[in-house]
Amino acid sequence: MTKPPATVRELIRETYSSLTQSERKFANLLLENYPAAGLASITIVASNADVSTPTVARMVQKLGFKGYPQFHQALLKELEAKVSGPTKRRDNWATEAPEGHLLNRFAQAVTDNLQQTFSNIDTVQFDAAVLQLSNTEGRLYVVGGRITRALADYAFTHFQAIRQRVTHMTSSSATWPHYVLDMVEGDTLLLFDVRRYETNLQRLAELASERGVKIVLITDQWASPIASVAEHTFNCWVEIPSAWDSNISTMMLLEAMIAATQEESWDKTKDRYDRLDELFDMTRLFRKFS
Incomplete structure (x- = not known):
């Protein structure tokens, strides 16, 4: 099983030391109200953080996104994962899980969870x-x-x-x-x-x-x-x-x-x-x- 993609929060933590003071203002705002603070348009989130729109654009690129739309979509997917119920989660696994016995897939998922957690x-x-x-x-x-x-x-x-x-x-x-x-x-x-x-x-x-x-x-x-x-x-x-x-x-x-x-x-x-x-x-x- 491939390693699950990093969340935006994890990407911020990994790159925080390389961010400028202005970029950190937006990063801090997002972490304080995550992920809601990043779900508006780029002009609105920049205004809320009291930074310029180019500052927000540069920061999301440092996180590995091509632009703000891709960054915005990543936050929306995380929000969807937060609120999804058991049926939706089961559908996701049924279509995305790799081939193989459930016991093997389950063991790998648990191992990955432990590694990510600790x-x-x-x-x-x-x-x-x-x-x-x-x-x-x-x-x-x-x-x-x-x-x-x-x-x-x-x-x-x-x-x-x-x-x-x-x-x-x-x-x-x-x-x-x-x-x-x-x-x-x-x-x-x-x-x-x-x-x-x-x-x-x-x-x-x-x-x-x-x-x-x-x-x-x-x-x-x-x-x-x-x-x-x-x-x-x-x-x-x-x-x-x-x-x-x-x-x-x-x-x-x-x-x-x-x-x-x-x-x-x-x-x-x-x-x-x-x-x-x-x-x-x-x-x-x-x-x-x-």
Whole structure:
């Protein structure tokens, strides 16, 4: 399977150091409101960024596009991929997937997703997010969406063992105001949101951010709108030969975060593990082998 084409966001990141100050003004505007800021005409986007139209034209050529129309079409295709439902995704794979058994195509797609995901993780940002997740001075809230609530549940089970003051928010958005009521500055919200992005999660993130809560967002390669208020955003590549997206790269990133958080506070975590094992023995929850 050929490597999927780079998104406009990735192209900007790769070429950012070579852009002029004026070109960076447009690039920054686009990244702040991606991809909507680039979907208007070249004169409008240039005006919005307070740069000239030739500046925009030169920048898109540096990204590898022949001109602004090609750049505009690339953004439109990314937007279409964001909002497409399972039937549309399945149709795309049925016509574009290479020949061969589904198992082989699936394995290759997952491998590509993992490579793309981890090659695009900023280690400095990863370490900063881990520090935030291990900070017990504030409470850690964990929440997911319709599909990703399973990831949130998995995260909660592990973080609850690693550290104190962890809250698993229910999947019912009607209960979320009760949690927000107790959120204070210094708390952390670990949030999962992938396409189709959920408006209730976005509103929750906005309310939490207004209260000084630091948001760690795990999303897909196109990025949930929640990224605009998140302290740390991690993009996971998710496309596979299926009507559904894959959570394999998302799960691997999550497990890396869990492991790193455990190491960051190992002395306290080890004590919690020991005491937890004692409780397991007392409750006879697990079978013991002699």
